[in-house]
Amino acid sequence: MPEINIQQPIDQVLTKIEGWIEAFITMLPNMAIAILLMMLFIVLAKSSKRIFSKLLSKATDNQVLQNLSGTIFYYTVLGLGLFIVLSVLGLEKTVTSLLAGVGVIGIALGFAFQDISANFISGIILAFKTPFRIGDVVELNGIMGTVKETVIRVTVVHTFQGQEVHIPNKDVMQNPIYNFSKLGKRRIDLPVGVSYADDLSKVEEIVTVCIRELEGVIAPDDLIFDYYEFGDSSINFMIRFWIDFPGPPELGYLTVKKNAIMAIKAAFDDHNITIPFPIRTIEFNKQSESPLINISSMESETSQP
CATH class of the missing domain: 3.30.70.100 (Alpha-Beta Plaits)
Known part of the structure; x- marks a missing residue:
């Protein structure tokens, strides 16, 4: 019966593990920097959103536009931070792949999440057209109450019965808007x-x-x-x-x-x-x-x- 030699596979596995450990130890400084950068960009995104909203409030008193623009600015800063962190970790190829795949992913997501995309675009239109403002008494899609906020996906209305209703922005745009405060x-x-x-x-x-x-x-x-x-x-x-x-x-x-x-x-x-x-x-x-x-x-x- 031939003798089975298992030492060679074991040596190969150990060599791989040793290589991973060495690479991990080598990457520790970069990982620490990446974590610090990510935390910095999170703080920067929140601060930038607050500062951007204050600057925008001087140009317009439209709170819907302020909230929506601030949210978009927040995620833009976070996305920029993510690309920088990946570059620090030496994942340039990953960054290139992400940039190359943004268009394809965007098209795929557009078909897969049509409602989300429609709500997002409707939220932007509502922010600029301003058919209502925060605090207005409105009737949207058959629901009457006070507008509390309009975010990327929904418009929040507090009804007179003490309920909080989240109405998709797409439904708000596609139905008559009754503004009793205008x-x-x-x-x-x-x-x-x-x-x-x-x-x-x-x-x-x-x-x-x-x-x-x-x-x-x-x-x-x-x-x-x-x-x-x-x-x-x-x-x-x-x-x-x-x-x-x-x-x-x-x-x-x-x-x-x-x-x-x-x-x-x-x-x-x-x-x-x-x-x-x-x-x-x-x-x-x-x-x-x-x-x-x-x-x-x-x-x-x-x-x-």
């Missing part, structure tokens, strides 16, 4: 109904005076009153008036709307004006021993025996 005012449309027996001219006069004297109402001459419908049990009208928005908390949208409803109800009570309500009609079958055969809800002011 013009500094908002209109309240309040529907009301009165009885057919009431004097409509008197109703209009009472409601108009009531709203014009209401605290928080602006541009009282722009108040709009119109009857728009003969309802089943009432003649319906709409009163439209303007308030500052967002405005002070004590005169917010819901508060002024509530005060308007209470004021109109009190004025109607003082002038004996009726706000009708649905009445249930009960029908009896006189030919049957069962007194009640049908119950239906109808918009009526009389009962049928």
Whole structure:
């Protein structure tokens, strides 16, 4: 039986390990420098982002643009630091390969992460077009609330129900944007109904005076009153008036709307004006021993025996 010689493979393995150890010891100074450089570039990136944001704030008060530009500047400095660190470690070929592969990787990532790319580009467009600013009350993609920030991928909205919603920038761009803070005012449309027996001219006069004297109402001459419908049990009208928005908390949208409803109800009570309500009609079958055969809800002011 031939003798198996395992000494040669063992020697080769040991030689390799010794070479790796020697190379590691030789690279220790470079590795220490690389670690220090990477830490330095991390600190530099954070400081540069802060300084860049301050400089940009002097040129524009657009916080969305400041946040987005600062983030891009931060990652640019980190990327530059990474290439320098790789060069210090003697990985020039790796640097060259990375630079050569950036284009190919970019194309591949563009197809693989189309949504991320679309959100990133949409974030840049939002930063420059400024359809809203931080703190504005908006409705985005069916979600209403206050804008807290716009970053590379999402726009963060705090709803009035106390929820934080992250909306992809692509969805923000592709859907209508309702900005309730842009013009500094908002209109309240309040529907009301009165009885057919009431004097409509008197109703209009009472409601108009009531709203014009209401605290928080602006541009009282722009108040709009119109009857728009003969309802089943009432003649319906709409009163439209303007308030500052967002405005002070004590005169917010819901508060002024509530005060308007209470004021109109009190004025109607003082002038004996009726706000009708649905009445249930009960029908009896006189030919049957069962007194009640049908119950239906109808918009009526009389009962049928």
